[in-house]
């Protein structure tokens with residue numbers, strides 16, 4: 001599904017679509033499991049979404065990916081989403097990084113958290129009702145960057161992933177668990193990203209990691225700024 005809007009109304013438009021999707025889920029489920037991406041694009045959208053009157057107590061929010069930094073750091077996706085969204089609503093939320101955890105311990109703990117809170121479906125992978133994704137101008141999504149080890153993970157739901165070009169240690173959901181979700185919504189703001197999306201649907205092969213999702217049977221919706 002393609003949703004297009006002017007860049008000036010992108011945040012309000014995207015928040016409205018997410019609200020509608022969450023309303024459908026809350027009307028048909030007693031517990032809803034959502035994966036949220038970090039980065040800059042979604043933060044103003046989360047800040048609008050928090051003001052809608054939804055049954056937030058039914059929602060479990062998980063991180064799609066995280067920088068391996070303190071949750072007090074401005075680089076922390078969890079901190080930024082907490083400040084914009086989580087602290088304003090009575091939902092459950094699960095950070096990927098906990099103070100004092102080594103990265104391997106944090107990964108193991110998150111795999112366990114997914115197994116505890118999320119039912120499995122298909123190949124014993126956790127089933128997210130909805131995953132909100134961003135995309136970099138290099139076609140990465142989550143923390144699945146070109147040329148990194150995590151791209152090849154076909155079993156685990158969560159892995160650590162060192163990203164050389166950013167000199168950044170990340171924790172990320174993997175392709176198997178993202179592809180297993182009920183729907184992925186991808187936020188595409190800006191001309192460069194929009195042009196990449198056009199390519200994704202015309203090319204059989206692509207260097208862009210997100211292309212792997214496009215070629216799968218995952219239900220994908222795109223919220224795209226058209227100018």
Ligand code: 6PG
Pocket residue numbers: 037038039040041042065066067077133134135136140141142143
């Ligand atoms: C991160 C994100 C990342 C993000 C894209 C787009 O940790 O940076 O999870 O995957 O979704 O990089 O980021 P922007 O929305 O800031 O362009």
